[in-house]
Amino acid sequence: MNGLTWNIMLALIWVGMTGNFTGSGMAIGFLLGYLLLGVTLRDVPRFSGYIRKVPRVVRFVFFFLRELVVSNLRVAYDVLTPTDYMRPGVIAVPLDAHTDGEITLLANMISLTPGSLSLDVSTDRRVLYVHMMYLDDPEQAREQIKYFESRLLELLR
């Protein structure tokens, strides 16, 4: 995320230089800084992967927003239909994320996606306990969360 810090600094410099303190001025500065870092400085090792990083972040944000909306439609369906079809359960998901920040982000995103609510992390940080609304197949649910985790980790690492 060092590239991002540089990009924001370049955007702020652009805003300061042009004197255009608005959202669009900031966006233009960010875009120009992104092109500068991604294209002209791509031989510098620190910025080498940066040009691919921002589209990935954007794609992940859209992926996350879609999941959020889907999860809410699912909740709407749950709330408005009889509760007889629900099959709640708690499963343990092994974690590949190690640092505090990664685990926090992952747990938050799990809580905001369809039918799952993260409950707690074990003290030795090996597993995350997740409450599922529809637990038909525990292994499948576990794989779904692992897929989500892999998408998040490829972004952060």
Next chain:
Amino acid sequence: MTTDYVTFGLELATAVFMLVGALFMLLAGLGALRMPDLLMRMHATTKAGALGSGVIMVAVAIHFGEAGVTTRAVAITLFIMLTSPVAAHVIARAGYFTGTPMWSRIVRDELKGKYDRDNHTLDTPPRYKLKATADESTAPAPDAPSESQPEKQKPDDSTP
């Protein structure tokens, strides 16, 4: 002429976002009323509550259309999305320690018996535990056995 269309479009977007946000908040309330146990109620309030207030903040940002207001609306949305799952986590934990019952028709509970009531630590299921503590020093190494373990030991996971 064109500005009329633009203002009309912005007003329409504000109205739609306000209505959708209010409906999501209603959904959170109804979910809280109808769900059978604490964890399932939190499913409804965490997701629908966070999205509902976020959508209303989007409506506010569109309505005012100023940089300062937009920044504050984004800050409120991000803050709620960051904190409501954390609040759900601590309340679920507290609910466990106060002995809040789960729904009688729960399918599977791998959390059962994993909390230590005395020193408030949480245990890992045996099949995900590290085999040797020596592996801990090398970061990527412990990942491999922990991922291959579930497939190998699948048959005996019914025993808690």
Next chain:
Amino acid sequence: MIDIVLWISLAIMCIALVVTFIRLVLGPTLPDRVVMLELMALLSVAFIGLYSIKSGHSAFLDVALVLALTAFLAAIGFARYLEKGGLHDDD
């Protein structure tokens, strides 16, 4: 147009608040009530958002931000109290 939708939204939110309050009163255990209080705080944040649109004063958003912050801290404090001290079964 925006006024009508605003009133409809406020009415819907009032229903949501009433429904939440019913669960707050019914809520069989104390953690249930804490969840409902947190949802009421979220509803208040949304109310403040709608009211700032209605009144045209964006300064209300600061109140919403602080309210979200204190509601989170209150939930954490409640949970801490429930877990570490206090009653261990609901009365």
